[in-house]
Amino acid sequence: MAKIVRYWAHDPVGNIENMLQNFDKEQLQKGEDAGIVFVAEYDDGTRSIVKAADIVEPTTFSNDGGVTLVLPSYVDERTSATVACFDALAEIVNPSVAAASTDEAETQADPIGAFMAALEKLRALKAGGEE
Structure with missing residues (x-):
């Protein structure tokens, strides 16, 4: 069989x-x-x-490139965190161009701190597990 x-x-x-x-x-x-x-x-x-x-994971499973099914919220959460990172970085590089996706007072007071906070949020999503 x-x-x-x-x-x-x-x-x-x-x-x-x-x-x-x-x-x-x-x-x-x-x-x-x-x-x-x-x-x-x-x-x-x-x-x-x-x-x-x-469906049961096969014992002879070959993971030679495939797709992982995720919900749109999984993608949305990661996209939002990525955009917040780039917005915070833009505030450091060119303050007049950056969009405000993070707390505006935090960004104005310490743009590098805002970037590091946004980066940590993004890293936390990765550390939380890739599904």
């Missing part, structure tokens, strides 16, 4: 697919609910469509 060697996440709307790397049941179900189709690939080269609930 053929063994599953990897799973693919297929987006039928965008007609793209990539190898699955995250096997979190909740995230997989959210992906399926959003229209993602999961495909099991077997060691004999065959494939079959599977339900998110049936």
Whole structure:
């Protein structure tokens, strides 16, 4: 009997697919609910469509490039932290150009401190785990 060697996440709307790397049941179900189709690939080269609930990380898993499913809030949080970092850096380099995405009084009083605080917030998101 053929063994599953990897799973693919297929987006039928965008007609793209990539190898699955995250096997979190909740995230997989959210992906399926959003229209993602999961495909099991077997060691004999065959494939079959599977339900998110049936996906189990294969013991012969090959992580040679794939996609990790995340919620938009995960991306939004990291994008906001990145923009705040660049805004704080812009305040140091050219105070008249910088946008105010951090506390304005903090930025005016100590732009380097504001940058370091924004950078720490961004680092904390990475240290919190990459999903």
